[in-house]
Amino acid sequence: MAKQMTEMLKGTLEGIVLAILALKPAYGYEITARLREAGFSDIAEGTVYALLIRIEKRGLVDVEKISSEKGPPRKVYSLNLRGSEYLAEFWSSWSFLEEHLGRLRQLVENPPQEGA
Template sequence: MGKQMTEMLKGTLEGIVLAILAVRPAYGYEITARLREQGFSDIVEGTVYALLVRIERRGLVDVEKVPSEKGPPRKVYSLNALGGEYLEEFWGSWGFLAERIEQLRRRINNPQQGE
């Protein structure tokens, strides 16, 4: 993943993780695996765990400790109502940005249409 993609991802990863949790609850490694399945192959677990700590502190997720067959209990994260509201706001912001960026791209690629 290039530096530009990494920088863009920093601003959106929180929303992406919340969207994953909107589908179903998951623990850290499972979230990382889902991200990789979606093509975010360069994301490391440490990045995901740090993000999970942040969204937990902000009250966007509920956490349940579930016994694990191997080692200590796992923290399973699920999206709560506040996280759902944040996710809706994220999708609105994302839609706005994506639309504006696409308009700019079209104007640059086809300057006569932008007038």
């Protein structure tokens, strides 16, 4: 993945994961699989797990340990009220950026003609 794309994803991955959890609670591997299904195929599992620890510490998700047939119990993450509020703010910020970047792109791609 290009360095620029990696940097952009770092700034938005939290919101993307919260959006995935808004659809349905999930454990780490499931979240990674959903990211890949959504086209974010280059995101490493380790990145997702580190992010899950951060959003748990920030109180954006609730965590429930569910027994697993194989190995230790799984931590299932679900979006809580604080996480939902953060996600709403994320979407608002995203809409703002999308709109303003779109306008800027139009200006760059179709600059006003001098004297027009």
